[in-house]
Amino acid sequence: MESVIQVKNLTVFYENNQAIKNISFNAEKGNLIGIVGPNGAGKSTLIKAILGLEKALGSVTVLGMEVNDVRKQVSYVPQRNQIDWDFPVLVEDVVMMGRFRHIPWYKRAGKKEREIMIDSLEKVGMLEYRKRQIGELSGGQQQRVFIARALAQQADVFFLDEPFVGIDVTSEDIIIRLLRQLRDAGKTVFVVHHDLSKVEEYFDQLLLINKELVEFGAVKEVYKPDILSKTYKGSMTLFGASNDMMVVSN
Numbered sequence: 001m002e003s004v005i006q007v008k009n010l011t012v013f014y015e016n017n018q019a020i021k022n023i024s025f026n027a028e029k030g031n032l033i034g035i036v037g038p039n040g041a042g043k044s045t046l047i048k049a050i051l052g053l054e055k056a057l058g059s060v061t062v063l064g065m066e067v068n069d070v071r072k073q074v075s076y077v078p079q080r081n082q083i084d085w086d087f088p089v090l091v092e093d094v095v096m097m098g099r100f101r102h103i104p105w106y107k108r109a110g111k112k113e114r115e116i117m118i119d120s121l122e123k124v125g126m127l128e129y130r131k132r133q134i135g136e137l138s139g140g141q142q143q144r145v146f147i148a149r150a151l152a153q154q155a156d157v158f159f160l161d162e163p164f165v166g167i168d169v170t171s172e173d174i175i176i177r178l179l180r181q182l183r184d185a186g187k188t189v190f191v192v193h194h195d196l197s198k199v200e201e202y203f204d205q206l207l208l209i210n211k212e213l214v215e216f217g218a219v220k221e222v223y224k225p226d227i228l229s230k231t232y233k234g235s236m237t238l239f240g241a242s243n244d245m246m247v248v249s250n
């Protein structure tokens, strides 16, 4: 299989706090990968370090290159609480931002760009809201618009940080369906995910972290009580055997 992301000894410090420690893994093309771990485990930090948005020690290659050289092919949907939802911008303009890296600075967005924007909004069921302010929408609708922006970018690698937090069931269904389609089309999708109950249903592979990498592998191999308790330490209670395991995050 083709390697998409190679991470070696990735380490991030905030002041004296080591948020992630010596994380190494290789991810292959065409997978839907969940990044899981307790609050403060460094999930968001890991994504930002891979994207070059946070200063890190160690090395990262994306599609065999430095991330700065493949920005166009990498799409990022930040955690909802990192977005200023009061910023006055129309839904269609948010999605057009996904095209900016594709448009030379001396050109205006043309017909093709608008078609991609319309198609992306249609895929998330938000086309009729295109002239609305982003701040007027519900949480789920806002998240769908950000997914449309990521789709419009036509990237090969996607990073979504807790996309299902604070959204309605319909939006969650639409988003997971789209992420599966991307995976089936050979894209690689990373999703930071907090709620363990959907992990087996949603992901092909899991990357379990708690500052350090605990385990990375197929869901079948790593979604196991011993690995989960190592990841969540005291912050979780497990009931039952592996197949009908119930997990309660404290």
Ligand code: ADP
Residues within 6 Å of the ligand: 014, 015, 017, 019, 037, 038, 039, 040, 041, 042, 043, 044, 045, 046
């Ligand atoms: P997660 O996404 O798994 O909840 P984060 O990556 O957000 O974890 O945070 C990991 C650790 O780094 C936490 O202890 C958090 O408080 C700290 N941290 C995150 N961002 C910053 C920052 N910008 N400055 C200082 N500390 C931070």
Ligand code: MG
Residues within 6 Å of the ligand: 043, 044, 045, 079, 161
């Ligand atoms: Mg986070």
